Amino acid sequence: MSALPRAHELGVIGCHVCGLVCRDTGVQGAACPRCGSALHRRMPGSRARTWALLIAAFILYIPANFLPIMRTVSLGDVDDNTILTGVVELWVKGSPDLAIIVFTASIVVPMMKFLVMVTLLLSVHRGTNWARTQRAKLYRLVEFIGYWSMLDVFVVSLLTALVQFGFFSEVEPLPGVVYFGLTVILTMLAAMSFDQRMIWDCKDEDD
Amino acid sequence: MSQPLTSTEHTQKAFTSTLQICEHCDTVYRRRALVRGEVARCQRCGAVLERHQRLSLDTMFALVLTVMVVFVQANVWPIITLGLNGTQIHATLWGIIIMMWERQSQVVAALAAATLFFFPLLKMALVGWLLAYGRRGRRAPGFTRLMVVLHYIAPWTMSEVFVLGILVSIVKAQLYFDVTADAGAFAYAALAVLITIFSGIDLRQLWDKIPESTP
Numbered sequence: 001m002s003a004l005p006r007a008h009e010l011g012v013i014g015c016h017v018c019g020l021v022c023r024d025t026g027v028q029g030a031a032c033p034r035c036g037s038a039l040h041r042r043m044p045g046s047r048a049r050t051w052a053l054l055i056a057a058f059i060l061y062i063p064a065n066f067l068p069i070m071r072t073v074s075l076g077d078v079d080d081n082t083i084l085t086g087v088v089e090l091w092v093k094g095s096p097d098l099a100i101i102v103f104t105a106s107i108v109v110p111m112m113k114f115l116v117m118v119t120l121l122l123s124v125h126r127g128t129n130w131a132r133t134q135r136a137k138l139y140r141l142v143e144f145i146g147y148w149s150m151l152d153v154f155v156v157s158l159l160t161a162l163v164q165f166g167f168f169s170e171v172e173p174l175p176g177v178v179y180f181g182l183t184v185i186l187t188m189l190a191a192m193s194f195d196q197r198m199i200w201d202c203k204d205e206d207d
Numbered sequence: 208m209s210q211p212l213t214s215t216e217h218t219q220k221a222f223t224s225t226l227q228i229c230e231h232c233d234t235v236y237r238r239r240a241l242v243r244g245e246v247a248r249c250q251r252c253g254a255v256l257e258r259h260q261r262l263s264l265d266t267m268f269a270l271v272l273t274v275m276v277v278f279v280q281a282n283v284w285p286i287i288t289l290g291l292n293g294t295q296i297h298a299t300l301w302g303i304i305i306m307m308w309e310r311q312s313q314v315v316a317a318l319a320a321a322t323l324f325f326f327p328l329l330k331m332a333l334v335g336w337l338l339a340y341g342r343r344g345r346r347a348p349g350f351t352r353l354m355v356v357l358h359y360i361a362p363w364t365m366s367e368v369f370v371l372g373i374l375v376s377i378v379k380a381q382l383y384f385d386v387t388a389d390a391g392a393f394a395y396a397a398l399a400v401l402i403t404i405f406s407g408i409d410l411r412q413l414w415d416k417i418p419e420s421t422p
Contacts, residue, residue, distance in 0.1 A: 004234045004250055004251050005234070005235050006232075006233045006234055006235065007228050007233045007234075007235055008233070009235075010235050012226070012228070012235060014228030014230065014233065017355055017358045018354065018355075018358070018411060018414055019227075019228070019230070019411050019414075020414070021226040021227065021228050021235070034351075034414060035351055035354060035355050035414075036351060036352075036355070037355060041233075074383055089379075090375075090378070090379060093382050094378045094379060094381070094382055095378055098374070098375055098378050101371065101375070102375060105371075132252070133252060133253060136231055136232065136252045136253070136254065137253065139231075140231070140254065147362070147365055147368060148368050148371075150318075150322070150365055150368045150372075151368055151371055151372055151375065153315055153318065153319075154319070154365075154368060154369050154372030154373075154376075155372045155375045155376050155379065156315075157303045157304075157306075157307050157312075157315060157316075157319055157372075158286070158287065158298060158303060158372060158373065158376040159376050159379060159380060160303070160306055160307060160310060160312075161298040161302050161303040161306040161307075162287055162289050162296060162298045162376070162380060162386070163289065163296075163380065163383075163384065164296060164306075169383065169384075172310060173307060173310050173311070173312040173315065177312060177315055178312055178314045178315055181314060181315050181318050182314065185318065188362070192362065196231050196232075197230075197231065197232055197233045199232070199252075200232040200233065200234075200251065200252065
């Protein structure tokens with residue numbers, strides 16, 4: 001006997017949008033009486049959509065890392081920077097502490113997102129109840145920190161607007177930054193389309 | 208259409224105000240009034256169910272107005288200034304967006320315009336509109352639809368990230384040039400603080416706090 005009843009055991013559904021607890025009438029296409037959004041136990045097609053967005057994000061992630069994101073022209077000296085060389089430059093010439101922040105935001109966070117989302121999807125497919133609390137925490141972490149990866153995109157934009165001296169010196173955005181921005185957006189969408197309640201949809205053996 | 212809908216809402220109300228479902232794992236709880244500083248956590252997954260909301264609707268409204276003023280400042284004042292041989296170049300948010308658009312990075316320009324300008328602006332306008340009526344105990348016209356819109360646009364504000372971006376840009380540009388943070392940068396820093404305070408507010412409480420006007 002579970003002391004913590006779940007929504008389907010009590011015949012109720014929580015609205016995704018407004019959080020209202022509604023009676024489950026079993027009717028297809030029922031709408032929340034308070035906000036009018038469609039009611040469903042789990043987001044329909046959540047796994048397929050998350051996989052699709054994640055794979056698309058990963059495809060764009062490859063050019064995002066290998067193509068340069070920014071060109072710095074300084075007194076005729078042309079220098080193309082990728083995300084990684086930008087971090088290295090900041091580490092060597094500027095401030096290592098800021099380099100660590102940028103490294104975390106543009107390399108660690110996206111990588112972690114891919115790993116965590118794939119782990120979550122695979123474990124949900126298998127319906128295992130392995131490390132559920134930890135997985136739920138990882139999901140919340142990914143959802144919370146995901147958008148900080150936009151950092152590098154904003155830095156390139158700011159520098160481009162700032163450094164405009166014709167042939168003396170100039171900063172120009174290169175295609176890598178576009179791919180990177182799209183990767184961040186797609187991974188955010190992937191995390192949002194994942195219905196984290198699926199993590200808990202397996203037999204409770206521990207309680 | 209709206210008449211039967213409202214009547215179901217009334218029958219639902221009695222039933223639902225006592226119950227609460229954890230969004231993260233679908234566990235059902237009986238709702239309990241929280242006192243100041245209390246946080247209700249899900250026993251199954253550890254997620255936050257509900258926090259005590261200590262800001263009144265009036266305070267929230269004041270906060271939104273403050274955010275709006277700071278938002279205008281952050282967008283109008285130059286963010287960073289670069290000086291070279293007596294000439295000065297100022298970067299403002301819209302200057303950045305337009306520059307990226309002209310430099311074959313329209314996608315980036317659109318992303319920046321959406322996440323730094325349009326979504327934050329829309330969010331503030333909607334919250335302001337809902338609260339302007341709500342603090343007088345009334346639901347604003349379009350309340351239901353706007354609350355749904357608010358739910359969907361909420362995650363797409365990135366001003367906090369932009370503040371960190373300003374900091375990194377200044378350090379990077381300083382390797383070669385003489386750059387200074389301008390008034391806009393400080394306005395953005397203030398905006399980031401206000402947005403952080405604001406994000407602690409669960410806007411779903413408006414459904415409960417602003418009652419339906421009885422027909």
